[in-house]
Amino acid sequence: AFSKAALLVLLCGCAGHHQQPSLPLVHRDQVGVVAANRFVTPTGQVLTPAGRQVGLPGMRPQALALSPDGRLLATSGHRDVIVLIDPAAGMVLQTLPLTVIDKRAGTNSTSTITNSVAGTAVTNTAELSFTGLVFSPDGRRLYLSNTAGNVWVFEVSDGRIASPPTVLPLPDARAPNRKREIPTGLAVSADGKRLYVAGNLGGRLYELDALTGRLLR
Numbered sequence: 188a189f190s191k192a193a194l195l196v197l198l199c200g201c202a203g204h205h206q207q208p209s210l211p212l213v214h215r216d217q218v219g220v221v222a223a224n225r226f227v228t229p230t231g232q233v234l235t236p237a238g239r240q241v242g243l244p245g246m247r248p249q250a251l252a253l254s255p256d257g258r259l260l261a262t263s264g265h266r267d268v269i270v271l272i273d274p275a276a277g278m279v280l281q282t283l284p285l286t287v288i289d290k291r292a293g294t295n296s297t298s299t300i301t302n303s304v305a306g307t308a309v310t311n312t313a314e315l316s317f318t319g320l321v322f323s324p325d326g327r328r329l330y331l332s333n334t335a336g337n338v339w340v341f342e343v344s345d346g347r348i349a350s351p352p353t354v355l356p357l358p359d360a361r362a363p364n365r366k367r368e369i370p371t372g373l374a375v376s377a378d379g380k381r382l383y384v385a386g387n388l389g390g391r392l393y394e395l396d397a398l399t400g401r402l403l404r
Contacts, residue, residue: 239277243270250320252329259346261322261329263315269331271347281347285313285331285339313339313352317371317387323379323397330375330382330397336367338384338400355400360388 217227226234249264253274260272267285272278312335319332322343329341329348338355341348360368369387375397376383382397394403 241272241277241279243279246270249315250318252320252322254322254326254343255324256326259322259326259343261320263320263331265314267312267314269315269329269341269348273346283341283348316369319371319373319384321373321375323375324377325379328379328397330373332370332373332384334369336369338370338373338382338395353400355382355395357384357386357393358389358402360386362388 218229219226221227221233224235224240226236228234243262245266246268247265248262250262252261253259254261257274259280260274261269262272263269263285269283269285270279271281271283273280313331313333314335316332316334319330319338321330322328323330327343329343331339331341331352333339333354337357339352340355341352342350357368357370359366362368365388368389370384370393371387372385374383375381380397381403382395382400384393384395386393395401396403
């Protein structure tokens with residue numbers, strides 16, 4: 188009896204020695220940060236990611252673009268904003284709304300977006316389409332595929348988006364039940380003069396003049 192009792196105490200002691208530290212319980216309605224380096228997604232998944240985290244409240248990033256010099260990280264997604272981040276410091280540098288309204292429409296907006304082809308002021312809203320986010324090779328322009336059927340071009344200077352964007356229209360998709368094309372992936376030629384746009388609905392690759400938006404082929 189003594190040997191059995193001693194063995195029982197030994198086993199209990201071993202179990203206590205290897206017991207893992209308890210983690211905080213997660214309430215089923217909690218979303219976001221729940222503890223140090225513990226995040227809960229809307230679907231109930233608990234994440235403990237490695238590395239430095241940069242908070243983007245209310246946003247679901249869908250694409251990333253790193254500038255050629257590595258000093259700027261751009262992201263956008265399921266929210267009508269584009270964000271510039273200092274990847275070395277892990278700090279948000281700029282958050283820019285992707286809704287731009289013509290001042291002549293009688294609103295309080297201070298931004299005007301210009302259609303580079305028609306040369307007229309328009310009202311427009313953009314939302315990132317799939318992976319369509321890329322810097323030009325010189326880092327001076329940032330291109331964004333818009334689900335509304337065009338490409339937005341931002342001028343970048345001194346680590347910031349410096350002016351309202353221009354809009355590069357795309358040809359009609361000529362797809363069943365959908366006239367307007369949806370641009371997806373983007374690529375810029377090495378000399379920065381050509382922009383290549385993958386058309387999701389039309390099944391075509393469009394080659395545009397990267398500055399004017401003129402369709403080349």
